[in-house]
Amino acid sequence: GDTNTLDALSQEGFSEEPVQQDKEAAGTGGRGTWEAVTAGERKKQPGRKKGHRKVVDLDGDDEHGGAICERQREHPFIVTEPGEVARGKKNGLDYLFHLYEQCRDFLIQVQNIAKERGEKCPTKVTNQVFRYAKKAGASYINKPKMRHYVHCYALHCLDEDASNALRRAFKERGENVGAWRQACYKPLVAIASRQGWDIDSIFNAHPRLAIWYVPTKLRQLCYAERNGATASSSVSGTGVHLPF
């Protein structure tokens, strides 16, 4: 790892199993469960990356013996149906949503530590939680990724049927993840419109969603739609009339 600065808040909890992926939502990161299973490979410490080029190699026990290895990223997501496992070097959307549940677990651990110590207790997934996740071995969790897909997870939480239907439709059409991600905004805006446009309340009312910050773009889309958005108006490059 490259975060060697001591963080008094996050030093406990390392005896926990680091990660422990669920079977039905198994991730397929650089060397994740699915790949491990199909290759007959023994499961290694999950999320352990090969080494970051910019960082002194502290591992020493790298299995290839090489001092410098290529940067290993998570496999990209593809649009999968509910229950479908992604084939090849891809990750499916069940796995994506599973990452949000894992973040929730890490938040709960951070909260428990904070309460024990009488310290300020986060109510949201903060930088501290991402740092904790990384230290606990879940290096495949990072802030930009989780923030990028929050609204997709929100739709999954708030209207699983609509979310599932959208996944099936986009898979069938052969759309890429970016198109599916964009399309997730529209049904959420529709939900907001039925609930007085208060997207913050909608998030906060759902126990698994309340721990996530409302994404800026979703907030802006709700605002634009509420104010009777016209065809010419747009929010930071995204037309209000969504492509879906």
Next chain:
Amino acid sequence: GDTNTLDALSQEGFSEEPVQQDKEAAGTGGRGTWEAVTAGERKKQPGRKKGHRKVVDLDGDDEHGGAICERQREHPFIVTEPGEVARGKKNGLDYLFHLYEQCRDFLIQVQNIAKERGEKCPTKVTNQVFRYAKKAGASYINKPKMRHYVHCYALHCLDEDASNALRRAFKERGENVGAWRQACYKPLVAIASRQGWDIDSIFNAHPRLAIWYVPTKLRQLCYAERNGATASSSVSGTGVHLPF
């Protein structure tokens, strides 16, 4: 003013009356209401300071004609009984608590603006609120001061009788504001002990208190007392067995 950076979030709301102090809790800042009344002086733009030495003088219309004037601070607080107006160049505790109510009003204005614009809406008194207060003319409100006395205000909110009794006792004994401020911790810790030590819940359950962050020291005192603090233990220099 020295904050010339544009803040899109805080540009509205300036047609509001800037400050408008209540009569019964009139402050006596550099040139506040009480002083103005006793001196027969006409009330000027409240909170307008004489000019900050480190800043280019943008006023021009300074009433003394001097380019550089001495820095004018708020008068220091003294321990007053409930309803008592501080005499001389002092401010009383009713005025102190009134500042917290004013901050609440500024927060509500910031919240209303944010909601109108569909932006993130603060639930606490944040830097943004202090900036807004300053721009609205309430330059006598500042973050270090408000944070310094939050727990005193908390006691006033949670147990006004106990707060009043403490004020009377400390006034009678001729104690200074610092001693009174220190003494406010103990009854709060006692309240927390009766409610499962959850000081955050106690703050959040009270509508006027919920908008203030729990002060670090109060949190630490609750933690220490909960864990059966001994005579030798202390929290950052303050003995757990408080001087009161």
Next chain:
DNA sequence: AGAAGGACCAGTGGTCCGTA
């Protein structure tokens, strides 16, 4: 091309310490 994530940045919470 589409996508993952290191790393940056403006503005935050917190409070110290030079000031009056």
Next chain:
DNA sequence: AGAAGGACCAGTGGTCCGTA
């Protein structure tokens, strides 16, 4: 001495853009 508050600083929320 006791007290008010400018100003600093470590770590935050947010996301861009060099990378693979």
